[in-house]
Amino acid sequence: MxxxxxxxxxxxxxxxxxxxxxxxxxxxxxxxxxxxxxxxxxxxxxxxxxxxxxxxxxxxxxxxxxxxxxxxxxSKSGKSTSILTNRLQLLNQEIAKLRQQQQIIVQIIGQSKMLKSTRLLDKDRWVKLLRATGLSDDDMEKWHIEFERAMPEMHQDFLESLGLSQKEIRAIRKQSKQAEA
Amino acid sequence: MxxxxxxxxxxxxxxxxxxxxxxxxxxxxxxxxxxxxxxxxxxxxxxxxxxxxxxxxxxxxxxxxxxxxxxxxxSKSGKSTSILTNRLQLLNQEIAKLRQQQQIIVQIIGQSKMLKSTRLLDKDRWVKLLRATGLSDDDMEKWHIEFERAMPEMHQDFLESLGLSQKEIRAIRKQSKQAEA
DNA sequence: TCTAAACTGTATAGCTATAGTCGGGTCAAG
DNA sequence: CTTGACCCGACTATAGCTATACAGTTTAGA
CATH class of the missing domain: 1.10.1660.10 (Multidrug-efflux Transporter Regulator; Chain: A; Domain 2)
Structure with missing residues:
Protein backbone atom coordinates (compact mmCIF):
# COMPACT_ATOMS: atom_id res chain seq x y z
CA MET A 1 0.00 0.00 0.00
CA SER A 75 9.37 -25.10 7.36
CA LYS A 76 5.84 -25.74 8.36
CA SER A 77 4.36 -25.75 11.81
CA GLY A 78 5.36 -29.21 12.91
CA LYS A 79 9.05 -28.56 12.81
CA SER A 80 8.57 -25.01 14.01
CA THR A 81 6.95 -26.08 17.22
CA SER A 82 9.80 -28.37 18.01
CA ILE A 83 12.35 -25.67 17.33
CA LEU A 84 10.54 -23.30 19.65
CA THR A 85 9.96 -25.73 22.47
CA ASN A 86 13.53 -26.77 22.12
CA ARG A 87 14.62 -23.23 22.60
CA LEU A 88 12.37 -22.94 25.61
CA GLN A 89 14.03 -25.90 27.18
CA LEU A 90 17.47 -24.57 26.45
CA LEU A 91 16.53 -21.21 27.92
CA ASN A 92 15.62 -22.80 31.16
CA GLN A 93 18.82 -24.72 31.27
CA GLU A 94 20.75 -21.55 30.65
CA ILE A 95 18.90 -19.72 33.36
CA ALA A 96 19.57 -22.53 35.77
CA LYS A 97 23.24 -22.38 34.86
CA LEU A 98 23.42 -18.66 35.49
CA ARG A 99 21.68 -19.16 38.80
CA GLN A 100 24.34 -21.62 39.76
CA GLN A 101 27.00 -19.18 38.70
CA GLN A 102 25.45 -16.58 40.94
CA GLN A 103 25.75 -18.90 43.86
CA ILE A 104 29.33 -19.70 43.06
CA ILE A 105 30.26 -16.06 42.87
CA VAL A 106 28.56 -15.30 46.14
CA GLN A 107 30.37 -18.20 47.73
CA ILE A 108 33.68 -16.94 46.48
CA ILE A 109 33.03 -13.50 47.83
CA GLY A 110 31.87 -14.85 51.15
CA GLN A 111 34.53 -17.49 51.37
CA SER A 112 37.57 -15.41 50.74
CA LYS A 113 38.57 -13.09 53.44
CA MET A 114 38.17 -10.27 51.02
CA LEU A 115 35.17 -8.98 52.80
CA LYS A 116 36.63 -8.99 56.22
CA SER A 117 40.08 -7.88 55.29
CA THR A 118 39.07 -5.09 53.02
CA ARG A 119 35.91 -4.27 54.89
CA LEU A 120 34.43 -3.29 51.58
CA LEU A 121 31.00 -4.63 52.16
CA ASP A 122 28.66 -4.41 55.04
CA LYS A 123 25.07 -5.51 55.00
CA ASP A 124 23.64 -2.31 53.63
CA ARG A 125 26.04 -2.11 50.77
CA TRP A 126 25.54 -5.73 49.98
CA VAL A 127 21.78 -5.48 49.85
CA LYS A 128 22.03 -2.30 47.86
CA LEU A 129 24.28 -3.98 45.40
CA LEU A 130 21.99 -6.92 44.92
CA ARG A 131 19.02 -4.66 44.56
CA ALA A 132 20.75 -2.47 42.03
CA THR A 133 21.61 -5.59 40.23
CA GLY A 134 18.00 -6.48 39.71
CA LEU A 135 17.21 -8.83 42.54
CA SER A 136 13.87 -8.55 44.25
CA ASP A 137 13.34 -9.20 47.95
CA ASP A 138 11.71 -12.38 46.84
CA ASP A 139 14.81 -13.45 44.99
CA MET A 140 16.96 -12.65 47.98
CA GLU A 141 14.84 -14.74 50.22
CA LYS A 142 15.18 -17.61 47.80
CA TRP A 143 18.90 -17.16 47.99
CA HIS A 144 18.94 -17.44 51.71
CA ILE A 145 16.83 -20.55 51.53
CA GLU A 146 19.05 -22.11 48.94
CA PHE A 147 22.17 -21.04 50.75
CA GLU A 148 20.89 -22.46 53.99
CA ARG A 149 20.01 -25.75 52.42
CA ALA A 150 23.18 -26.21 50.42
CA MET A 151 25.74 -25.02 52.96
CA PRO A 152 24.47 -23.85 56.28
CA GLU A 153 27.87 -23.17 57.80
CA MET A 154 28.91 -20.99 54.97
CA HIS A 155 25.62 -19.21 55.22
CA GLN A 156 26.44 -18.46 58.82
CA ASP A 157 29.96 -17.30 57.98
CA PHE A 158 28.68 -15.16 55.23
CA LEU A 159 26.13 -13.42 57.36
CA GLU A 160 28.76 -12.86 60.01
CA SER A 161 31.07 -11.35 57.45
CA LEU A 162 28.39 -8.81 56.65
CA GLY A 163 28.49 -7.75 60.27
CA LEU A 164 25.07 -8.97 61.33
CA SER A 165 24.47 -9.76 64.96
CA GLN A 166 24.01 -13.35 66.10
CA LYS A 167 20.42 -12.53 66.80
CA GLU A 168 19.75 -11.34 63.31
CA ILE A 169 21.58 -14.29 61.87
CA ARG A 170 19.55 -16.73 63.89
CA ALA A 171 16.38 -15.10 62.68
CA ILE A 172 17.33 -15.27 59.04
CA ARG A 173 18.54 -18.81 59.20
CA LYS A 174 15.49 -19.96 61.05
CA GLN A 175 13.23 -18.38 58.52
CA SER A 176 15.18 -19.89 55.67
CA LYS A 177 14.92 -23.33 57.18
CA GLN A 178 11.20 -23.03 57.70
CA ALA A 179 10.57 -21.80 54.21
CA GLU A 180 12.44 -24.72 52.83
CA ALA A 181 9.94 -27.20 54.17
CA MET B 1 53.27 -33.93 50.85
CA SER B 75 45.71 -8.92 41.80
CA LYS B 76 44.87 -8.23 45.37
CA SER B 77 41.50 -8.12 47.03
CA GLY B 78 40.44 -4.62 46.10
CA LYS B 79 40.32 -5.28 42.40
CA SER B 80 39.07 -8.80 42.95
CA THR B 81 35.97 -7.65 44.72
CA SER B 82 35.09 -5.34 41.91
CA ILE B 83 35.57 -8.06 39.34
CA LEU B 84 33.29 -10.36 41.27
CA THR B 85 30.56 -7.87 41.98
CA ASN B 86 30.74 -6.83 38.38
CA ARG B 87 30.14 -10.37 37.32
CA LEU B 88 27.23 -10.59 39.70
CA GLN B 89 25.67 -7.60 38.09
CA LEU B 90 26.19 -8.98 34.62
CA LEU B 91 24.71 -12.29 35.64
CA ASN B 92 21.52 -10.63 36.66
CA GLN B 93 21.32 -8.75 33.44
CA GLU B 94 21.79 -11.94 31.52
CA ILE B 95 19.15 -13.73 33.50
CA ALA B 96 16.74 -10.89 32.88
CA LYS B 97 17.48 -11.11 29.19
CA LEU B 98 16.80 -14.81 29.09
CA ARG B 99 13.58 -14.26 30.97
CA GLN B 100 12.52 -11.84 28.29
CA GLN B 101 13.44 -14.33 25.63
CA GLN B 102 11.26 -16.90 27.33
CA GLN B 103 8.34 -14.56 27.13
CA ILE B 104 8.97 -13.85 23.50
CA ILE B 105 9.12 -17.51 22.63
CA VAL B 106 5.94 -18.26 24.48
CA GLN B 107 4.25 -15.40 22.72
CA ILE B 108 5.35 -16.72 19.37
CA ILE B 109 4.05 -20.16 20.17
CA GLY B 110 0.76 -18.80 21.43
CA GLN B 111 0.42 -16.25 18.69
CA SER B 112 0.90 -18.44 15.71
CA LYS B 113 -1.87 -20.79 14.85
CA MET B 114 0.57 -23.59 15.18
CA LEU B 115 -1.08 -24.84 18.27
CA LYS B 116 -4.56 -24.94 16.92
CA SER B 117 -3.69 -26.15 13.47
CA THR B 118 -1.37 -28.91 14.51
CA ARG B 119 -3.16 -29.66 17.72
CA LEU B 120 0.16 -30.62 19.13
CA LEU B 121 -0.32 -29.20 22.53
CA ASP B 122 -3.10 -29.39 25.00
CA LYS B 123 -2.93 -28.12 28.53
CA ASP B 124 -1.44 -31.23 30.03
CA ARG B 125 1.32 -31.47 27.51
CA TRP B 126 2.03 -27.81 27.83
CA VAL B 127 2.33 -27.91 31.58
CA LYS B 128 4.37 -31.05 31.38
CA LEU B 129 6.73 -29.42 28.96
CA LEU B 130 7.21 -26.38 31.11
CA ARG B 131 7.72 -28.49 34.16
CA ALA B 132 10.22 -30.73 32.44
CA THR B 133 11.96 -27.64 31.37
CA GLY B 134 12.56 -26.58 34.92
CA LEU B 135 9.75 -24.19 35.68
CA SER B 136 8.16 -24.34 39.10
CA ASP B 137 4.49 -23.74 39.74
CA ASP B 138 5.58 -20.46 41.16
CA ASP B 139 7.27 -19.48 37.95
CA MET B 140 4.23 -20.45 35.97
CA GLU B 141 2.02 -18.29 38.07
CA LYS B 142 4.35 -15.39 37.48
CA TRP B 143 4.03 -16.03 33.80
CA HIS B 144 0.31 -15.83 33.89
CA ILE B 145 0.50 -12.60 35.81
CA GLU B 146 2.95 -11.12 33.39
CA PHE B 147 1.03 -12.39 30.43
CA GLU B 148 -2.19 -10.97 31.77
CA ARG B 149 -0.67 -7.59 32.36
CA ALA B 150 1.20 -7.28 29.09
CA MET B 151 -1.44 -8.65 26.73
CA PRO B 152 -4.67 -9.82 28.21
CA GLU B 153 -6.32 -10.72 24.92
CA MET B 154 -3.48 -12.89 23.89
CA HIS B 155 -3.54 -14.50 27.28
CA GLN B 156 -7.14 -15.37 26.67
CA ASP B 157 -6.43 -16.68 23.19
CA PHE B 158 -3.57 -18.70 24.46
CA LEU B 159 -5.55 -20.35 27.19
CA GLU B 160 -8.30 -21.10 24.72
CA SER B 161 -5.82 -22.68 22.39
CA LEU B 162 -4.85 -25.06 25.16
CA GLY B 163 -8.41 -26.19 25.27
CA LEU B 164 -9.37 -24.82 28.67
CA SER B 165 -13.00 -24.08 29.39
CA GLN B 166 -14.20 -20.50 29.70
CA LYS B 167 -14.73 -21.12 33.36
CA GLU B 168 -11.17 -22.22 33.94
CA ILE B 169 -9.88 -19.34 31.90
CA ARG B 170 -11.87 -16.83 33.89
CA ALA B 171 -10.47 -18.28 37.08
CA ILE B 172 -6.89 -18.08 35.96
CA ARG B 173 -7.19 -14.60 34.57
CA LYS B 174 -8.93 -13.31 37.63
CA GLN B 175 -6.28 -14.71 39.85
CA SER B 176 -3.54 -13.26 37.69
CA LYS B 177 -5.13 -9.85 37.83
CA GLN B 178 -5.47 -9.94 41.59
CA ALA B 179 -1.92 -11.06 42.13
CA GLU B 180 -0.68 -8.23 40.02
CA ALA B 181 -1.99 -5.64 42.44
C1' DT C 1 65.17 -55.00 20.36
C1' DC C 2 61.90 -53.62 17.37
C1' DT C 3 57.58 -51.81 16.47
C1' DA C 4 53.25 -49.89 17.09
C1' DA C 5 50.39 -47.36 19.99
C1' DA C 6 49.86 -43.60 22.73
C1' DC C 7 51.64 -39.68 23.85
C1' DT C 8 53.70 -34.92 23.03
C1' DG C 9 54.97 -30.56 20.32
C1' DT C 10 53.52 -26.48 17.15
C1' DA C 11 50.60 -24.58 13.81
C1' DT C 12 46.34 -23.86 11.72
C1' DA C 13 41.38 -23.70 10.68
C1' DG C 14 36.79 -23.66 12.36
C1' DC C 15 32.74 -22.39 15.19
C1' DT C 16 28.69 -17.91 16.18
C1' DA C 17 26.89 -13.50 14.97
C1' DT C 18 28.26 -9.72 14.39
C1' DA C 19 31.32 -5.00 13.89
C1' DG C 20 34.51 -2.75 11.53
C1' DT C 21 37.95 -1.72 7.89
C1' DC C 22 39.91 -1.85 3.16
C1' DG C 23 40.29 -0.21 -1.69
C1' DG C 24 37.53 0.85 -5.22
C1' DG C 25 33.04 1.63 -7.92
C1' DT C 26 28.60 4.62 -8.28
C1' DC C 27 25.47 8.31 -7.94
C1' DA C 28 23.28 12.87 -6.97
C1' DA C 29 23.96 17.60 -6.05
C1' DG C 30 26.32 21.81 -6.73
C1' DC D 1 33.55 17.89 -12.67
C1' DT D 2 34.19 17.29 -8.16
C1' DT D 3 32.69 16.21 -3.64
C1' DG D 4 30.56 13.42 -0.41
C1' DA D 5 27.43 9.87 0.56
C1' DC D 6 26.51 5.77 -0.68
C1' DC D 7 27.53 0.88 -2.40
C1' DC D 8 30.46 -3.44 -3.55
C1' DG D 9 33.09 -7.76 -1.94
C1' DA D 10 36.58 -9.41 0.92
C1' DC D 11 39.06 -9.42 4.91
C1' DT D 12 39.92 -9.03 10.03
C1' DA D 13 38.66 -9.35 14.87
C1' DT D 14 36.09 -10.95 18.91
C1' DA D 15 35.86 -15.63 23.16
C1' DG D 16 36.91 -19.94 24.24
C1' DC D 17 37.66 -23.31 22.90
C1' DT D 18 37.74 -28.01 19.44
C1' DA D 19 39.70 -30.40 15.87
C1' DT D 20 42.99 -31.47 12.55
C1' DA D 21 47.65 -32.24 10.55
C1' DC D 22 52.22 -33.50 10.76
C1' DA D 23 56.29 -34.54 13.27
C1' DG D 24 58.95 -36.04 17.18
C1' DT D 25 58.98 -39.01 21.87
C1' DT D 26 57.95 -42.34 25.06
C1' DT D 27 56.35 -46.68 26.45
C1' DA D 28 54.36 -51.30 26.26
C1' DG D 29 54.33 -55.61 24.42
C1' DA D 30 56.09 -59.46 21.32
Missing part, protein backbone atom coordinates in the same frame (compact mmCIF):
# COMPACT_ATOMS: atom_id res chain seq x y z
CA UNK A 2 2.10 2.77 1.33
CA UNK A 3 5.79 2.14 1.02
CA UNK A 4 6.42 -0.02 -1.97
CA UNK A 5 9.72 1.51 -3.00
CA UNK A 6 12.73 -0.73 -2.98
CA UNK A 7 15.22 -0.08 -0.24
CA UNK A 8 18.97 -0.12 -0.31
CA UNK A 9 21.02 -1.94 2.24
CA UNK A 10 21.87 1.28 4.05
CA UNK A 11 18.30 2.46 4.32
CA UNK A 12 17.17 -0.89 5.60
CA UNK A 13 19.96 -0.97 8.11
CA UNK A 14 19.08 2.44 9.40
CA UNK A 15 15.40 1.61 9.65
CA UNK A 16 16.02 -1.40 11.82
CA UNK A 17 19.24 -0.34 13.47
CA UNK A 18 21.25 -3.12 11.94
CA UNK A 19 24.67 -2.75 10.46
CA UNK A 20 25.34 -3.18 6.80
CA UNK A 21 27.66 -6.06 7.66
CA UNK A 22 24.84 -7.91 9.30
CA UNK A 23 22.63 -7.65 6.27
CA UNK A 24 25.45 -8.80 4.04
CA UNK A 25 26.01 -11.70 6.38
CA UNK A 26 22.37 -12.68 6.25
CA UNK A 27 22.54 -12.50 2.48
CA UNK A 28 25.56 -14.75 2.33
CA UNK A 29 24.01 -17.22 4.73
CA UNK A 30 20.88 -17.30 2.62
CA UNK A 31 18.76 -16.05 5.47
CA UNK A 32 17.65 -12.87 3.74
CA UNK A 33 18.53 -12.44 0.12
CA UNK A 34 17.26 -9.23 -1.47
CA UNK A 35 14.78 -10.02 -4.18
CA UNK A 36 16.51 -7.84 -6.72
CA UNK A 37 19.64 -5.97 -7.59
CA UNK A 38 20.18 -2.64 -9.31
CA UNK A 39 22.13 -2.24 -12.53
CA UNK A 40 25.23 -1.50 -10.52
CA UNK A 41 24.60 -4.64 -8.50
CA UNK A 42 23.28 -2.81 -5.46
CA UNK A 43 21.03 -4.84 -3.18
CA UNK A 44 17.36 -3.84 -3.44
CA UNK A 45 14.97 -5.03 -0.75
CA UNK A 46 11.27 -5.35 -1.51
CA UNK A 47 8.44 -5.01 0.96
CA UNK A 48 8.31 -8.74 1.16
CA UNK A 49 11.94 -8.82 2.13
CA UNK A 50 11.26 -6.25 4.79
CA UNK A 51 8.46 -8.28 6.28
CA UNK A 52 10.74 -11.24 6.36
CA UNK A 53 13.37 -9.19 8.13
CA UNK A 54 10.85 -8.16 10.74
CA UNK A 55 10.14 -11.79 11.43
CA UNK A 56 13.81 -12.56 11.60
CA UNK A 57 14.31 -9.85 14.19
CA UNK A 58 11.48 -11.11 16.32
CA UNK A 59 12.93 -14.58 16.33
CA UNK A 60 16.35 -13.17 17.00
CA UNK A 61 15.01 -11.36 20.02
CA UNK A 62 13.85 -14.71 21.24
CA UNK A 63 17.46 -15.73 21.17
CA UNK A 64 17.10 -18.22 18.37
CA UNK A 65 20.17 -18.98 16.32
CA UNK A 66 20.26 -17.97 12.69
CA UNK A 67 20.13 -21.61 11.77
CA UNK A 68 16.97 -22.07 13.81
CA UNK A 69 15.48 -18.96 12.28
CA UNK A 70 16.19 -20.31 8.84
CA UNK A 71 14.37 -23.45 9.85
CA UNK A 72 11.40 -21.50 11.13
CA UNK A 73 11.13 -19.46 7.95
CA UNK A 74 11.34 -22.41 5.64
CA UNK B 2 51.62 -36.66 48.92
CA UNK B 3 51.69 -36.16 45.22
CA UNK B 4 54.65 -34.08 44.27
CA UNK B 5 55.38 -35.69 40.94
CA UNK B 6 55.21 -33.50 37.91
CA UNK B 7 52.30 -34.11 35.61
CA UNK B 8 52.12 -34.16 31.88
CA UNK B 9 49.47 -32.29 30.00
CA UNK B 10 47.53 -35.46 29.31
CA UNK B 11 47.48 -36.58 32.90
CA UNK B 12 46.36 -33.19 34.06
CA UNK B 13 43.64 -33.10 31.48
CA UNK B 14 42.36 -36.48 32.51
CA UNK B 15 42.39 -35.55 36.18
CA UNK B 16 40.24 -32.49 35.64
CA UNK B 17 38.35 -33.58 32.55
CA UNK B 18 39.81 -30.87 30.42
CA UNK B 19 41.04 -31.31 26.91
CA UNK B 20 44.66 -31.06 25.98
CA UNK B 21 43.75 -28.21 23.66
CA UNK B 22 42.32 -26.22 26.49
CA UNK B 23 45.46 -26.52 28.53
CA UNK B 24 47.52 -25.51 25.54
CA UNK B 25 45.20 -22.59 25.05
CA UNK B 26 45.62 -21.50 28.66
CA UNK B 27 49.35 -21.77 28.24
CA UNK B 28 49.35 -19.60 25.16
CA UNK B 29 47.13 -17.03 26.85
CA UNK B 30 49.49 -16.94 29.81
CA UNK B 31 46.75 -18.05 32.16
CA UNK B 32 48.46 -21.25 33.21
CA UNK B 33 52.01 -21.79 32.09
CA UNK B 34 53.61 -25.02 33.31
CA UNK B 35 56.50 -24.26 35.61
CA UNK B 36 58.84 -26.53 33.76
CA UNK B 37 59.48 -28.49 30.62
CA UNK B 38 61.06 -31.88 30.03
CA UNK B 39 64.11 -32.45 27.87
CA UNK B 40 61.88 -33.12 24.92
CA UNK B 41 60.06 -29.90 25.65
CA UNK B 42 57.02 -31.60 27.14
CA UNK B 43 54.97 -29.49 29.54
CA UNK B 44 55.44 -30.46 33.19
CA UNK B 45 52.94 -29.16 35.72
CA UNK B 46 53.96 -28.80 39.36
CA UNK B 47 51.68 -29.04 42.36
CA UNK B 48 51.58 -25.30 42.43
CA UNK B 49 50.37 -25.26 38.87
CA UNK B 50 47.71 -27.76 39.77
CA UNK B 51 46.47 -25.64 42.64
CA UNK B 52 46.30 -22.71 40.32
CA UNK B 53 44.32 -24.75 37.84
CA UNK B 54 41.85 -25.68 40.55
CA UNK B 55 41.28 -22.02 41.25
CA UNK B 56 40.90 -21.30 37.57
CA UNK B 57 38.24 -23.95 37.25
CA UNK B 58 36.31 -22.61 40.20
CA UNK B 59 36.31 -19.16 38.73
CA UNK B 60 35.40 -20.55 35.36
CA UNK B 61 32.43 -22.29 36.89
CA UNK B 62 31.36 -18.89 38.09
CA UNK B 63 31.28 -17.89 34.46
CA UNK B 64 34.14 -15.46 34.69
CA UNK B 65 36.04 -14.73 31.52
CA UNK B 66 39.62 -15.88 31.22
CA UNK B 67 40.66 -12.29 31.27
CA UNK B 68 38.83 -11.73 34.54
CA UNK B 69 40.32 -14.89 35.95
CA UNK B 70 43.76 -13.66 35.05
CA UNK B 71 42.93 -10.49 36.91
CA UNK B 72 41.78 -12.38 39.96
CA UNK B 73 44.89 -14.52 40.04
CA UNK B 74 47.26 -11.64 39.71
Missing amino acids: SNSKLKSIGQLGKQFSISRSTLIYYDKKGLLKPSSRSEANYRLYTNGDIEKLKLILIYRNGGLSLEEITGLLN | SNSKLKSIGQLGKQFSISRSTLIYYDKKGLLKPSSRSEANYRLYTNGDIEKLKLILIYRNGGLSLEEITGLLN
